[in-house]
Amino acid sequence: MRKLLLPLASCLLAACWAGGVPRVAPEGAPSDGGARVTARSEPRPVAQSRDVRRSGSAMPAAPSHGPSSGDPEAATAANAARGATEIEALKEMELMVPVDGIAPAQIPDTYWSKRDNGRLHRAADIMAPKGTPVVAPSEGIVLKVGRNQTGGIVVYTTDTERRFVFYHAHLDRIADGLADGATLRQGDLLGYVGTTGNAPPNAPHLHFQVMRMPADGRYWEGMPVDVRPFLLKPGRAR
Ligand SMILES: [Zn+2]
Numbered sequence: 001m002r003k004l005l006l007p008l009a010s011c012l013l014a015a016c017w018a019g020g021v022p023r024v025a026p027e028g029a030p031s032d033g034g035a036r037v038t039a040r041s042e043p044r045p046v047a048q049s050r051d052v053r054r055s056g057s058a059m060p061a062a063p064s065h066g067p068s069s070g071d072p073e074a075a076t077a078a079n080a081a082r083g084a085t086e087i088e089a090l091k092e093m094e095l096m097v098p099v100d101g102i103a104p105a106q107i108p109d110t111y112w113s114k115r116d117n118g119r120l121h122r123a124a125d126i127m128a129p130k131g132t133p134v135v136a137p138s139e140g141i142v143l144k145v146g147r148n149q150t151g152g153i154v155v156y157t158t159d160t161e162r163r164f165v166f167y168h169a170h171l172d173r174i175a176d177g178l179a180d181g182a183t184l185r186q187g188d189l190l191g192y193v194g195t196t197g198n199a200p201p202n203a204p205h206l207h208f209q210v211m212r213m214p215a216d217g218r219y220w221e222g223m224p225v226d227v228r229p230f231l232l233k234p235g236r237a238r
Contacts, residue, residue, distance in 0.1 A: 033199060034121070034123060035151065091232075093139075094232045096138070096235055097234055098126070098134055099132055099133070099134055099135070099206050100237040101128070102234065104228070104234065106127075123167075123207055123209035124208045124231075125207055127203070128206065130192070131193065131194075132204075133235075134190045134191045135187045135188060135189060135190060135238070136187060137166050137231070140158050142156075144180055145179060150198045152169060152170050152195075152198075153172070154171065154197075155190045165210070165212075167207075167208070167211065168207075169209075170193070171190075171196060172191070175191050178191070187235075193205065193206050
């Protein structure tokens with residue numbers, strides 16, 4: 001598997017696919033299965049944890065319980081405190097790599113890679129042979145089993161406290177019997193790695209994105225989080 005994964009991972013790192021023909025960081029590279037949020041948000045690489053929303057459609061720019069908007073220093077401190085709390089919550093979940101048999105160190109860092117329309121990837125691509133089990137990264141609940149144009153066959157899940165949204169895309173198929181609202185244990189089968197949506201046919205992988213759950217519950221519009229540092233356990237199907 002390693003022989004297969006390394007060239008593919010290298011290809012991904014260079015954002016080099018376009019119908020299987022390698023080239024370097026094209027502006028028109030596939031959007032690669034991003035949840036709909038990524039099409040409408042305006043990522044700010046330097047200010048990842050200071051999640052002031054730019055789209056303005058789903059959340060206010062500052063939390064209603066936070067300091068007044070007239071005090072930028074206090075607002076920054078409040079955002080930093082919120083970010084620290086989120087980091088603690090992510091650590092406490094001891095997330096599992098959501099692909100069976102894959103260790104955290106095998107996932108290349110493509111979070112800030114460019115995709116089409118000048119957007120950024122803001123997700124992890126986990127390379128694995130087609131048919132490899134995709135598993136729940138945390139205990140929690142299935143939010144939605146569905147399909148969309150870029151992601152193909154997708155599953156959204158959340159943790160037990162509904163703080164984060166986990167988006168799994170490009171699945172070959174869904175696990176038998178998996179339905180919206182199902183409860184999950186970490187490692188439970190969600191589906192199988194594939195190439196549905198805009199994944200290159202010769203590079204099966206799981207597009208895995210973690211987002212903060214928006215206050216209004218519109219889980220597909222959450223602010224992305226770089227999850228790689230928080231994937232502590234290798235993937236292992238129950
Ligand atoms: Zn991806």
